[in-house]
Amino acid sequence: MEIITFEDGIEHWIWVLMKGKKPIAKSYNTFTRRASAKRAAENVIRDIKSRYGKMKVTS
Structure with a gap:
């Protein structure tokens, strides 16, 4: 599990979601x-x- 905030970068947040991981987004x-x-x-x-x-956004 990762805790991801906007400080970590929006692109990383989306990348983690698209990979199917289970992030908790503050x-x-x-x-x-x-x-x-x-x-x-x-x-x-x-x-x-x-x-x-x-x-x-690149997808």
């Missing part, structure tokens, strides 16, 4: 399970984009 206060990791990551990416706008 910013979102969520626990992501392996099965829904990719869907959750997509939602997080969408949310981050709407908040921060200037993010490059």
Whole structure:
């Protein structure tokens, strides 16, 4: 398990989610399970984009 905050970098956070790990994200206060990791990551990416706008996402 990893505790990931925005200080660690948004890209790393998304990378961990896409890999299907089980991070605990302080910013979102969520626990992501392996099965829904990719869907959750997509939602997080969408949310981050709407908040921060200037993010490059590679998938």
